Amino acid sequence: MASSIWIQGGDGVITYISGSGASQTVYAGSGTPWTSQSTTPYEIGNNDVSGGPWTAIAAPQVAALSGGAPFTIGSRLVGSGFDYVTEEIPIQMRGTTHDNCVALKHRLWRICNTAFGLPAQLAYQPNGATGVVYYPIYAADIQEHAYFINNEDGRKIMRATLRLTRGAIGTSGSLSTVLNGITVTNVGTGANNNSRQLSALSGELLSSHGAPMNIKIVPSGTGAFRKLWMASGIDRIYTSINTAKTTTTSADYVSGGTAVQTGGRLLYGVKIRVVARFTTFTNLSKARFTCTIRDRNGASGKLLKTFPQQTPLNATASFIDFGYFDISAYRKAIAIEPTFNFVFRLDSSDGTSVTATLDYFEILPYYDFCIIEEISNGAVASEYLYLEQAHNAIAGGAYTYAPRPSFYDRRVSDDTPIYERLMRGRPPRAREPNPGTSGYLWMSWTDTSDQHVKTDTATVTAQALPLYLTLRGGG
């Protein structure tokens, strides 16, 4: 078959700009022949007159570099990203009259320049390829060749250059389910626990930038949400402590050495998040918690980090996010299992006797971490929570990555958005820590009383949007 290249307009109408037959259809001024590849009056102009053969341009990666001469030899990569792509597609269009050719040009311009409404998409499936790649179109220009009114005047063929400003990254146009209606229990251990490996992923950029995910979270039973934490990374380490402390000054809960990753060098881009669950408080308002990280030599080992003091919110069970620990200093050239000691301290703010039990703590090696607060999903049965990082503006249309991830409540009955929630940090994206090995999605939440209930459950569905720079093949 011939390559299929089309534009899906903001109104959902498909316009083929590549034909499939040996001859191009001539537009007579009526009908919608462009909706079928075999009858479209548009054609990619892969000839010497219209321009050279076309293929989608791979967006150049923009690298942010640090340091360099005269202090060091070479620079260090500290970040990267992609900018928009502007490319030119040679195109020709045939009409029965001069005016019909111009009408084709007008129509093409209109359907490409809808970004303020529903953006159009450029779809690209080369001959022999299984998959289609979609790019959002932000702006377009069409410049007809001078031949149209000069050398080829009267031939009723307009050769032109379609210049598109489009998104750097193409998508598969549809979401791939990577967690399918699984039950997640709000606890760091046991069956159906809060850290789950994603299904096999597809697309490029998985090891560098990850793929955007839409995540649907339906609370079960009485599991209403006040605050939700989510992360993507490798599997977390769970450690049960179950020790109570009482103090009028400070008292330490000391863990044994904890390896934050097993089996090799620390992965680049991974940081460590420390979270813990405390229960059975007395004088909750006077209790404060800190966490310090020490080297593998135990509680008296070298101090590596002290987290800011945290205040618990619920006297039955509080979930504390202490923050992150950058482990880049421990990413050495040899394969080691970095082991640290995590010391949790209970303080009394004013000398009042306070009691608390450290139930367990989790160490999350993560790429992305976010916090969503003030979630009130009303009557549990009527609303669910939704993280949106990919969307299709047209019903049934191709999915593209959302310019800004958002998290909001939706109505169960018809998926109507209710209102958006404040999300801080970076929402989880589907990652491959190592090629062919999917990453994990982790979550934890507290209810409307700020209580962390270990038996709360939620049904979670996660869908990833595969990304491609140019060709997709069978991916």
Place this chain on the structure above:
Amino acid sequence: MLTIAIFERGAVGTPSTTFVTNLADRISSYEDTVNATGWYESMRCTLTASEDEAMDFLTSWLMRSVIVYSPDAVILWEGFLEGVEVTFGQERRSVSLDLMANRVRVRYTTVNGVAGTTSTTSDTTSQALYGIKDGVVTLSTTTSAIAANLAAVELARRKNPTMTPSTEVGGAAAATIEVSLQFRGWYAALDWVMLSSTSTTLTSNTTQAGTLITTYNATNNFYNSSTEDITSLGVSVSETVTPDTTCLQRMEALLCVGTGADRFAWGFAEGRQFFVRTWAGAAPTTVSYQRGLGESRVFDQYGSEIPLWEVTPDAMVQVVELLDAAPVTTAADAAGRYYVERVTRSIDKDGARLTLEPQATDSVDALLARLA
């Protein structure tokens, strides 16, 4: 990248938790400053907007609060929107709370040299929107009636945010509408309310700092009243406050004497909770940040990288290659290390940048930020 969370202004300007929007995907540049005295000082971000959006910024956004988070959900900066400037091609409009005063009194003297003060005159509509912001005018050789008239005139002139238009015609007209949002840290709002006291009791300066916040909250309930993070180290000073002293002036007068041996660092940090602590320069050999000459990165003392936007003042910084032969151990500033008084963090399309300023900085930016 960052989260720039905007919250609706509550009644009488009190910061609310009603989330409005996240500006992070709109802005083209970001810059904030954090100071060892006051903490969150200023923040400015710019964006391109449509005409309708720009008008909304000018008319509805003042006194909204902001919390800026890092990609790791760390709070980087917190404050309120004090000013908006919009460029509509060759037309410029700016609106600001800076010169506003919605509770005014006049301090005057009569022809006989007798001093007096009018009662305060208020605009409750403005106060309901933004909170109470005091203004004082002085007048000599007058009467109480004239002084009262002046108070009314001054209130009418200053009760609303100041709108400053300008027009430039000719030359090449810019085609875009650019919006600049100027935020101030909550510490600056201490300057809004005046107080006085005739008490001569001697009380610890740090205790008085906590009491001052409670007093302020009775007028504008902007702050967390907890004194948990206020050190008990301090010296006893008189409770006397001369009339027309702002709460900010009083706070600085209290804390500038430090512990009597060491200075303090102080300000409103996360959650608008006030802290006072002995400055990091008291232990200059405890280095919080280090960097190399060949690096555009900052590390903690153990070698872990600190993102540029998470670097804060009241810390010692050391440049690794610059080794002092024999630094005075008690000297905060030496050739290789110095005390960071103020930081400026900026992000735009060219990358992220960090500026560290030493103590007793005379940079124009720092001076202007304190005078604003």
